[in-house]
Amino acid sequence: MRALILDAAKKIFLAKGYYQASIRNIAEMIEYSPGTIYLYFKEKDEIFHALHEEGFRRFLTQMQPLQHVSEPFERLKAMGRVYMDFASKNKDFYDLMFIMQAPMNHEKEEEWEMGHQALNYLKDVLRDCQATGRFQGKDIEYLSFTIWSALHGMCALYCRERCHAYHDKGLEAGDLMAHGYEYFIEMLAKV
Amino acid sequence: MRALILDAAKKIFLAKGYYQASIRNIAEMIEYSPGTIYLYFKEKDEIFHALHEEGFRRFLTQMQPLQHVSEPFERLKAMGRVYMDFASKNKDFYDLMFIMQAPMNHEKEEEWEMGHQALNYLKDVLRDCQATGRFQGKDIEYLSFTIWSALHGMCALYCRERCHAYHDKGLEAGDLMAHGYEYFIEMLAKV
DNA sequence: TGGTTCACTGAACGGTGTTCAGTATGTTTG
């Protein structure tokens, strides 16, 4: 039943966004009464959280294979590409995971476990880079934040349609993301 | 009257966010009935839009003086600092302007005029940088996107509380932003 | 057969954005 609800919720959440999606919509889709959903989830946020986790599971699944790329900087570049790719192809999951406000209210910070794991992948690869002589003298915390931010910035502008600012130039979002990433990596390679 | 409504709306919007803020709240604050607000604004989105514009007005007001910094790369750095500063000190305006989803639905893209102006400030300073030999061979559109994204990324993670991922390390958001910016500028200087 | 448990319902509560017939206060005109 939980799975049935989550499946419908996923469709509706991702199609309409957190606030436009309603418990009644979800109930209608699975042909149950709204009350039923509350037998399986304490509140709307809890459904959100379950999807949040699924997003991170997918995300980590795509990241994990890259741990086998041995050259650290190559690994870092590959991880970045996968990150951007994940956002492009799972716009709504990305939004849910990194932009939406809804769930963080309730101080459920312990549930960010998977987020920390993803961040650790990044920090690890940066440490490995340092072992090969890159990023000398840089603080891993600050550096990881800088890199994460640069990628997140592009993805967030994309997800929230701020790339339209470039539309009149005939530039399509995918192009922007690809070139933006390329430029950033070039900068990163020189630091 | 419009001003009275906007003033109350600003307080409530910025305190509660777009979706938590209600027309009834605003009406209550100014001691009028909810219906009255609809005599001055077609819908909730229109109030949002008015605030959106005020945000950009403030933003541009802080940017404008920097046009007098003559050395282009110094001007770029100063603009970046002002951008980050604006986001830190006007978190809610920043959210409204660059993250919230609400208003963009209605294809009111012509109203992004001020956004374009801000973006042009960035592109102009980049062209000036190129004239002094920096950023050779780089496309202004892509480069401006890369830079905007890097700053936006930090601000967006800050606004939507994703910096908490660093909290257990005793790192405060302001620190992260400052060092993240510093690192990014260092990278930019080398490209 | 009676009692208990379980899954589910749907009306109800207090909230939301939005509309609109109605009111009450000027202002203008005959």
Next chain:
DNA sequence: CAAACATACTGAACACCGTTCAGTGAACCA
């Protein structure tokens, strides 16, 4: 001065929302 019109505002109503909970019916066990 009175009648006609204009303006400013109200607040009940509509259709939605998340959430709760008394009640229903079927399944199981004694």
